[in-house]
Structures are given as structure tokens and as C-alpha cells.
Amino acid sequence: MVNSQSWIPHEVDVERPNPARMYDYYLGGAHNFAADRELAEQALAVRPALARSARLNRRFLNRVVRYSSELGINQFLDLGSGIPTAGNVHHIAQQRDPTARIAYVDNESVAVAHSTELLAGNDYATITKADLKDVETVLSAPGIAGLLDFDQPIALLTVAVMHFIPDSEAPWEIFQRYHSALMPGSLLALSHCTVEGLAPEWTKVAELYKSSTTPVYPRDKAELERFFTGLQLVKPGIVDAIDWHPDEGEQETERSGFYAAVARV
Ligand SMILES: C[S@@+](CC[C@H](N)C(=O)[O-])C[C@H]1O[C@@H](n2cnc3c(N)ncnc32)[C@H](O)[C@@H]1O
Numbered sequence: 001m002v003n004s005q006s007w008i009p010h011e012v013d014v015e016r017p018n019p020a021r022m023y024d025y026y027l028g029g030a031h032n033f034a035a036d037r038e039l040a041e042q043a044l045a046v047r048p049a050l051a052r053s054a055r056l057n058r059r060f061l062n063r064v065v066r067y068s069s070e071l072g073i074n075q076f077l078d079l080g081s082g083i084p085t086a087g088n089v090h091h092i093a094q095q096r097d098p099t100a101r102i103a104y105v106d107n108e109s110v111a112v113a114h115s116t117e118l119l120a121g122n123d124y125a126t127i128t129k130a131d132l133k134d135v136e137t138v139l140s141a142p143g144i145a146g147l148l149d150f151d152q153p154i155a156l157l158t159v160a161v162m163h164f165i166p167d168s169e170a171p172w173e174i175f176q177r178y179h180s181a182l183m184p185g186s187l188l189a190l191s192h193c194t195v196e197g198l199a200p201e202w203t204k205v206a207e208l209y210k211s212s213t214t215p216v217y218p219r220d221k222a223e224l225e226r227f228f229t230g231l232q233l234v235k236p237g238i239v240d241a242i243d244w245h246p247d248e249g250e251q252e253t254e255r256s257g258f259y260a261a262v263a264r265v
Pocket of ligand 1: 019061079080105106107108111131132160164
């Protein structure tokens with residue numbers, strides 16, 4: 001919980017709940033405000049499993065970073081990277097290769113401020129404040145174009161973020177435009193919330209998010225296939241996040257509410 005007013009970036013409207021800070025709250029983080037916690041608590045009352053879902057989504061992120069590193073990919077473009085918490089991409093990737101390069105992108109001021117603080121002194125990781133929908137702006141930003149070598153494979157991470165982009169803004173086209181910038185050998189990873197085949201409470205949670213700064217648009221598997229048109233999905237394809245390359249001993253049975261998929265360019 002954030003108490004010190006001086007810490008708050010001046011442009012932040014602390015009165016309006018924001019999904020980045022609600023997600024931070026589900027994960028037990030400290031960078032959220034009363035309005036975020038209030039809406040998060042309403043969502044948790046409807047669907048107590050939400051906090052578990054956030055953790056399972058983070059576990060997918062961790063596994064996909066390790067998977068990329070094991071393939072020899074040591075560059076990461078993390079779109080909608082969020083408020084830093086345990087197991088950030090640079091922690092995992094730089095454990096294996098201290099020179100692994102990580103470019104984080106988020107459009108939420110608290111996420112950017114906290115990332116800036118955390119990355120101070122790290123020569124191989126940057127945070128860029130940008131809207132991922134502005135593909136050219138993102139790709140040409142100094143923290144990205146100046147850090148990543150687009151002539152070498154890159155793992156593009158869109159983890160729990162594309163569901164904030166409505167159909168009217170064609171999220172699959174945005175995804176494909178990032179794809180076009182990547183060399184063969186690169187990976188594109190996606191996790192995305194869904195209500196397909198899940199209890200009606202999940203739909204109610206999505207309804208609650210309408211009062212936040214950024215509504216959420218759950219999608220079903222058929223809609224997510226559209227993101228991967230012309231791409232080859234890594235097995236097992238589009239599955240619940242719990243079923244994407246689970247670690248040995250990981251035995252989750254209840255679905256997470258996130259679909260996850262990875263494709264190789
Ligand atoms: C649910 S969090 C996920 C954080 C992290 N990727 C993870 O999975 O743990 C979604 C993040 O995406 C960011 N976000 C939402 N829409 C965005 C956009 N259009 N451009 C950049 N970031 C965005 C939010 O600010 C938030 O930090």
C-alpha cells in the first residue's frame with residue numbers, strides 16, 4: 001500500500017482504479033491506492049480465485065522467459081510489463097546471462113516510475129513509457145531501438161495485456177506489426193484473459209473493470225488464433241496458462257482464466 005504522497009507521479013489520478021495497480025494488489029504488491037484496492041476487493045468478492053490467477057499468469061511469464069533463454073534468446077521486449085514484482089523478466093533472464101537485454105514498456109505512470117527506480121544501474125534493461133498500440137513509436141524509442149538488436153532473435157512478451165485492447169483497435173494487427181519487426185528465431189508470447197467455459201463470475205469481473213481506467217475484453221480461443229495467423233505455434237498451442245510447459249511437480253487442476261500461447265518466427 002502506498003502512503004507517501006510525494007512518491008506519486010503527479011499525472012496519476014489516484015481516485016480512478018487502474019488495472020495495473022489492481023493487479024499489483026492481487027499479487028500482494030505495495031504500489032496501489034485506495035480506489036484500486038476498493039475495486040480489486042469487489043472483484044475478489046465476486047471471484048476469490050483472481051489472486052491465484054494473477055500468480056499463475058506470472059508463473060507462465062517466468063516459464064516463457066526461461067524457455068526463451070534455453071533457446072539462446074537473450075533479448076526481450078516486454079509490452080505491458082506492469083509494476084515490478086517478484087520474478088521480473090530481467091531477474092530471470094540475467095540470472096542465466098548477465099548481458100541479456102530487456103526492454104520494458106508500459107503506459108501506466110506508477111509502473112514506469114517503479115521500474116525506473118528498480119532498473120537504475122542496470123545497463124542492459126530499460127523502461128519506456130509508451131502505448132503499445134503506437135508500434136512505430138515503441139520500436140523507435142531510445143530505450144528499445146538503442147538497446148535491442150532487431151537483427152537478432154527477440155522474445156516479444158505480451159503477457160496479460162492484449163485484453164486491454166478492444167476489437168475496434170484491432171489488437172491482432174498490432175501483434176502482427178510487432179511480428180513483422182522480428183527476425184527468424186524470435187518468439188512471440190501471449191497470455192490473455194478469457195471467460196470461455198468458465199463460471200459466470202468471471203464475466204462479472206470483466207463487467208467490474210468497466211469502471212476502471214482501462215476496461216478488459218476477455219476473448220475465446222478462436223479469437224486468439226487470429227493473433228497467430230501465419231505463425232507456427234509452439235506445442236501445445238493455445239492452452240490455459242497452467243498447461244503451457246508446466247514445471248515438473250506443478251500440478252494445477254483448476255483453470256487460471258488466462259489462455260497462453262507462444263509462436264516461433
Ligand atoms: C495485468 S498487468 C500485466 C503485467 C505483466 N505483463 C504480467 O503479466 O505480470 C497489464 C499491464 O499492461 C499495461 N497496459 C495496458 N494497456 C497498455 C497499453 N496500451 N500500452 C502499454 N501498456 C499497457 C498496464 O498498465 C499494466 O501494467
